[in-house]
Amino acid sequence: MNTEIVKISADDSAEKYEYAVELLKNNQVVGMPTETVYGLAGNAYSELAVKRIFEAKGRPQDNPLIVHISEFSEIYDLVSEVPDIAKKLSEKFWPGPLTMILPKSEKVPMCVTAGLDSVAVRCPSHPVARNLIKNCGLPIAAPSANISGKPSPTKAEHVFSDLNGKIPLVIDGGESEEGVESTVISLCGEIPKLLRPGNVTLTELEMVCGKVLVDDAVLNPLKEGEKVSSPGMKYKHYSPNAEATILKGDYKSFCDYVNENKSDETYAMVFDGEGENLEVKYFTYGNKNDYRSLSNRLFDCLRELDTIGAKKCFVRCPEENTDDLAVLNRLLRAAAFRVIDLGDKK
Numbered sequence: 001m002n003t004e005i006v007k008i009s010a011d012d013s014a015e016k017y018e019y020a021v022e023l024l025k026n027n028q029v030v031g032m033p034t035e036t037v038y039g040l041a042g043n044a045y046s047e048l049a050v051k052r053i054f055e056a057k058g059r060p061q062d063n064p065l066i067v068h069i070s071e072f073s074e075i076y077d078l079v080s081e082v083p084d085i086a087k088k089l090s091e092k093f094w095p096g097p098l099t100m101i102l103p104k105s106e107k108v109p110m111c112v113t114a115g116l117d118s119v120a121v122r123c124p125s126h127p128v129a130r131n132l133i134k135n136c137g138l139p140i141a142a143p144s145a146n147i148s149g150k151p152s153p154t155k156a157e158h159v160f161s162d163l164n165g166k167i168p169l170v171i172d173g174g175e176s177e178e179g180v181e182s183t184v185i186s187l188c189g190e191i192p193k194l195l196r197p198g199n200v201t202l203t204e205l206e207m208v209c210g211k212v213l214v215d216d217a218v219l220n221p222l223k224e225g226e227k228v229s230s231p232g233m234k235y236k237h238y239s240p241n242a243e244a245t246i247l248k249g250d251y252k253s254f255c256d257y258v259n260e261n262k263s264d265e266t267y268a269m270v271f272d273g274e275g276e277n278l279e280v281k282y283f284t285y286g287n288k289n290d291y292r293s294l295s296n297r298l299f300d301c302l303r304e305l306d307t308i309g310a311k312k313c314f315v316r317c318p319e320e321n322t323d324d325l326a327v328l329n330r331l332l333r334a335a336a337f338r339v340i341d342l343g344d345k346k
């Protein structure tokens with residue numbers, strides 16, 4: 001299959017979307033820009049389209065998909081009840097990078113939710129995604145458009161590099177602004193629970209919901225036999241081919257450790273303004289004090305490691321505070337939870 005890339009911008013007319021809409025209506029799958037990361041879009045009501053999504057990504061069958069809508073009102077087709085808290089959250093954060101898990105309606109096929117009786121719903125803010133969904137008149141199932149296990153795509157060319165030959169079309173709507181996937185909150189229990197951190201932060205959620213629980217899997221590896229709230233948390237994720245290791249500690253200890261443990265294909269990922277005193281090549285992945293700049297470039301840097309053929313990478317650890325969970329959560333998985341605390345070595 002030939003994979004085409006077509007650029008569409010916010011002010012393009014409906015005609016620009018015709019080809020993508022026709023593909024989606026015919027149960028084909030399409031790379032779709034969103035403000036978080038690129039998604040692999042398919043008709044959420046079609047078992048064939050959903051099967052194609054799973055196949056193209058090589059996604060494990062038990063990992064459910066997020067269903068995307070263009071307006072809040074479309075949620076009523078997908079869920080069996082809309083609690084007040086969901087309305088409040090949507091008023092504050094939709095359209096935008098928040099996914100809510102709610103009890104599913106009969107209309108949503110089991111293949112979308114991987115057999116669960118809940119469904120994940122999100123209304124993205126990217127104008128091209130919203131227009132595409134609106135013009136289709138269908139809810140759109142879309143996981144991140146990477147090969148399963150790889151860093152999520154934040155540019156059309158990332159999607160092309162993972163899925164070339166497997167899907168007919170990638171819509172290029174520019175670089176994803178947020179750079180990490182949406183915050184996922186479950187509203188199925190008595191107290192809302194954060195399942196995946198994103199750029200809608202815990203503090204922001206608590207301002208609307210009151211208490212919010214944080215799932216253990218957000219910052220910890222799963223224990224043998226442990227049941228997961230969000231199936232996506234149990235898989236190796238976001239991993240570059242290089243063996244990444246997070247080094248906790250100050251910049252000086254970081255440089256000392258890296259310089260002592262370097263080999264030919266060792267790289268470092270450091271904060272803006274750093275790199276001096278390192279005897280290896282390095283990338284900067286954002287401003288230490290601005291988690292948005294870190295989240296914005298994280299996946300691009302992880303992909304860059306693969307492009308240059310890095311074998312090892314040492315990564316500066318972002319501060320662990322409640323509202324910076326997204327970057328740390330992704331990095332821990334990219335590093336398969338390899339963390340060295342340099343503070344302990346002093």
Ligand code: TXA
Binds near residue numbers: 037064120122195230
């Ligand atoms: O920003 C995003 O959320 C992007 C863009 C494309 O919208 N999508 C995305 O999808 O990140 P995906 O499939 O890569 O991640 C969805 C996560 C997975 O961890 C999955 O297990 C979880 O949401 N999930 C989906 N449905 C769920 C459900 N019913 N219960 C618990 N977790 C669910």
Ligand code: MG
Binds near residue numbers: 143152
């Ligand atoms: Mg994903």
